[in-house]
Amino acid sequence: MKIAILPGDGIGPEIIAQAVKVLNVLGESFELESAPVGGAGYAAHGHPLPEGTLALAKAADAVLFGAVGDYQYDNLERQFRPEQAILGLRKNLGLFANLRPAILYPELAGASTLKPEVVSGLDILIIRELTGDIYFGQPRGVRECPDGPFKGQREGFDTMRYAEGEIRRIAHVAFQAAQKRDKRLTSVDKANVLETFQFWKDIVTDVHKEYPDVALDHMYVDNAAMQLVRAPKKFDVMVTGNMFGDILSDAAAMLTGSIGMLPSASLDANNKGLYEPSHGSAPDIAGKGIANPLATILSAAMMLRYSLNRAEQADRVETAVKKVLAQGLRTADIHEAGTTLVGTEAMGDAVVKALG
Numbered sequence: 001m002k003i004a005i006l007p008g009d010g011i012g013p014e015i016i017a018q019a020v021k022v023l024n025v026l027g028e029s030f031e032l033e034s035a036p037v038g039g040a041g042y043a044a045h046g047h048p049l050p051e052g053t054l055a056l057a058k059a060a061d062a063v064l065f066g067a068v069g070d071y072q073y074d075n076l077e078r079q080f081r082p083e084q085a086i087l088g089l090r091k092n093l094g095l096f097a098n099l100r101p102a103i104l105y106p107e108l109a110g111a112s113t114l115k116p117e118v119v120s121g122l123d124i125l126i127i128r129e130l131t132g133d134i135y136f137g138q139p140r141g142v143r144e145c146p147d148g149p150f151k152g153q154r155e156g157f158d159t160m161r162y163a164e165g166e167i168r169r170i171a172h173v174a175f176q177a178a179q180k181r182d183k184r185l186t187s188v189d190k191a192n193v194l195e196t197f198q199f200w201k202d203i204v205t206d207v208h209k210e211y212p213d214v215a216l217d218h219m220y221v222d223n224a225a226m227q228l229v230r231a232p233k234k235f236d237v238m239v240t241g242n243m244f245g246d247i248l249s250d251a252a253a254m255l256t257g258s259i260g261m262l263p264s265a266s267l268d269a270n271n272k273g274l275y276e277p278s279h280g281s282a283p284d285i286a287g288k289g290i291a292n293p294l295a296t297i298l299s300a301a302m303m304l305r306y307s308l309n310r311a312e313q314a315d316r317v318e319t320a321v322k323k324v325l326a327q328g329l330r331t332a333d334i335h336e337a338g339t340t341l342v343g344t345e346a347m348g349d350a351v352v353k354a355l356g
């Protein structure tokens with residue numbers, strides 16, 4: 001089985017190196033092939049998603065992705081910015097279902113900024129639609145404002161849109177995920193203001209007829225943001241659009257102690273997928289050897305489970321992560337008094353050792 005390894009920028013190469021170490025000691029005959037992406041792709045080939053990188057991602061059974069983005073590229077024309085690489089991969093590979101499990105490991109209860117009683121035992125799944133919404137809607141750009149009090153001035157605009165089929169397919173993924181858990185689904189929208197999300201709500205309600213065993217409720221995104229920090233354990237599975245999901249899952253990350261703990265899977269209709277930590281390239285800590293590699297290692301575990309059909313190996317990796325946390329090892333983002341501070345590489349080595 002072939003795995004495309006796309007480290008990207010910032011802390012990407014540092015954290016991906018730890019996940020690769022883990023994959024290499026599992027005793028499997030995976031073929032790992034790396035390619036530049038993001039700012040690294042632009043530097044090497046003049047494009048954030050070079051043709052060879054896209055071809056490798058398409059040919060592989062799964063993609064393990066670090067992160068893209070570097071402030072030095074922020075003034076490039078948008079099509080050349082590093083972030084276009086991950087958007088291009090999602091679109092080109094049809095990766096519409098983004099699963100972001102927010103689980104609090106008991107050892108990290110004190111690392112969360114929320115009170116331990118609010119987060120202990122937390123296990124929620126955020127499902128974010130990934131190829132529609134305002135991220136991809138056309139038209140977009142900057143133009144002359146056609147009317148209103150600012151007529152004649154420049155205005156920026158983007159288009160929020162969702163096709164019925166796009167909503168239906170993510171709703172099916174969400175209901176089916178809920179069926180495998182506590183059978184409760186919260187669909188997050190802004191139907192009180194946005195046409196797109198009234199439509200979203202209507203379609204999700206319709207798809208619900210096929211899943212009578214799942215309890216569905218609808219929540220406005222502003223309330224969902226509040227409930228996530230007020231009483232997050234009340235949720236089981238949440239499903240929402242591209243932008244709301246991006247924002248809510250970062251908020252959920254802090255429930256788990258750190259964004260460095262939140263893995264993700266981005267799947268197509270056949271469970272082929274791209275696996276990446278939910279965080280970005282963290283340029284503020286890049287090159288310092290202090291980034292938390294666990295979200296990336298846990299993303300590799302999701303890859304073993306969902307795309308490579310290696311559930312036992314996924315369990316092994318997840319158990320090894322639990323072991324290192326139980327041993328008291330912590331990177332700086334989750335460090336607290338009484339635990340042992342380690343760097344990125346030492347954390348990766350500890351997970352490898354804990355695999356036994």
Ligand SMILES: NC(=O)C1=CN([C@@H]2O[C@H](COP(=O)(O)OP(=O)(O)OC[C@H]3O[C@@H](n4cnc5c(N)ncnc54)[C@H](O)[C@@H]3O)[C@@H](O)[C@H]2O)C=CC1
Pocket residue numbers: 011015066067068069070071083086259260276278279280281282283284285290291292293295333
């Ligand atoms: N999928 C991707 O590749 C994504 C890329 N980005 C890009 O990343 C760059 C930085 O964006 P930010 O908004 O700063 O978000 P970020 O997620 O990179 O960083 C936010 C904060 O979390 C910390 N952090 C992130 N990952 C960490 C880890 N593994 N261990 C310890 N601390 C960690 C960072 O040091 C920073 O303080 C930008 O260029 C942005 O466009 C942002 C989000 C997703």
Ligand SMILES: CC(C)CC(=O)C(=O)O
Pocket residue numbers: 068069083084086087246
């Ligand atoms: C395009 C990404 C860099 C933005 C983001 O935060 C994401 O969608 O994961």
